[in-house]
Amino acid sequence: MWHPKARISQEPSALNLVSCDASGTVRCWSTESEEPIASLEGHEKRVSRVAFHPSGNYLGSACYDHSWRLWDMNTKTEILHQEGHSKPVYTVCFHKDGSLAGTGGLDCHARIWDLRSGKNVLTLQGHIKDILAMDFSPNGYHCVTGSEDNTIRLWDLRQRKSVYTIGAHNNLVSSLKYSADGETLVSTSFDQDVKIWAMPACTPLKTLKGHEGRVMSCDISPDSKYIVSASYDRTFKLWAAE
Numbered sequence: 001m002w003h004p005k006a007r008i009s010q011e012p013s014a015l016n017l018v019s020c021d022a023s024g025t026v027r028c029w030s031t032e033s034e035e036p037i038a039s040l041e042g043h044e045k046r047v048s049r050v051a052f053h054p055s056g057n058y059l060g061s062a063c064y065d066h067s068w069r070l071w072d073m074n075t076k077t078e079i080l081h082q083e084g085h086s087k088p089v090y091t092v093c094f095h096k097d098g099s100l101a102g103t104g105g106l107d108c109h110a111r112i113w114d115l116r117s118g119k120n121v122l123t124l125q126g127h128i129k130d131i132l133a134m135d136f137s138p139n140g141y142h143c144v145t146g147s148e149d150n151t152i153r154l155w156d157l158r159q160r161k162s163v164y165t166i167g168a169h170n171n172l173v174s175s176l177k178y179s180a181d182g183e184t185l186v187s188t189s190f191d192q193d194v195k196i197w198a199m200p201a202c203t204p205l206k207t208l209k210g211h212e213g214r215v216m217s218c219d220i221s222p223d224s225k226y227i228v229s230a231s232y233d234r235t236f237k238l239w240a241a242e
Helices: none
Strands: 017-020 026-029 039-040 047-052 058-064 068-071 078-083 089-094 100-105 109-114 121-127 132-138 142-147 154-155 159-164 175-179 184-189 194-198 203-208 215-220 226-231 236-240
Touching: 017 047, 017 175, 017 226, 068 089, 068 100, 089 132, 100 132, 132 175, 142 175, 175 226, 184 215, 194 215
Parallel strands: 047 089, 175 215
Antiparallel strands: 017 026, 026 039, 047 058, 058 068, 058 089, 068 078, 089 100, 100 109, 109 121, 132 142, 142 154, 154 159, 175 184, 184 194, 194 203, 215 226, 226 236
């Protein structure tokens, strides 16, 4: 996971990248050394996902020990250790204004957390299998979750409920990413497809085919002109508008 200011205002010797692994360790990297500049230790099981807070000053980590943690990246210390999921926590993301965190777990639930109090303020229930992906919309009041039940759900945080359920893929949904303007959503799946949706109506726009293995993750460039996807076929692909 890249720091929000990596290659922009971050010095090459500073924190630019973080990684996580099955040992429970999160490692911090610069862009000028092959050795980590720091390690964040505390989780006792596999760390499945990490995500930077929009400010870049904090990092969230989701773990198979049924918890997630918030780290101060200036001091490399843990400032919040939160439990609430009954099974492993698989994904973590942050609201665009930095006030909320979202987590999705193998207990089929997504949870919204107030970072000021550290409390779970909303539990999103509806998926019938593991939640593997989650992202907040830039509009501030929608979020999406993707599941092993092959669906994407759009949630309205004001109404505190799911407003759309999309039968999105023919296999589990592995990642979700909103564009910077919130008008499109990209989803990936083990069915080898990358799909683009018009939001918030959840209208299918295009299916990108080309991978020969499970598609594990995706991202969208800040100007929304490019999509990148990574797959089990040992390739990543950069997609551009025709």
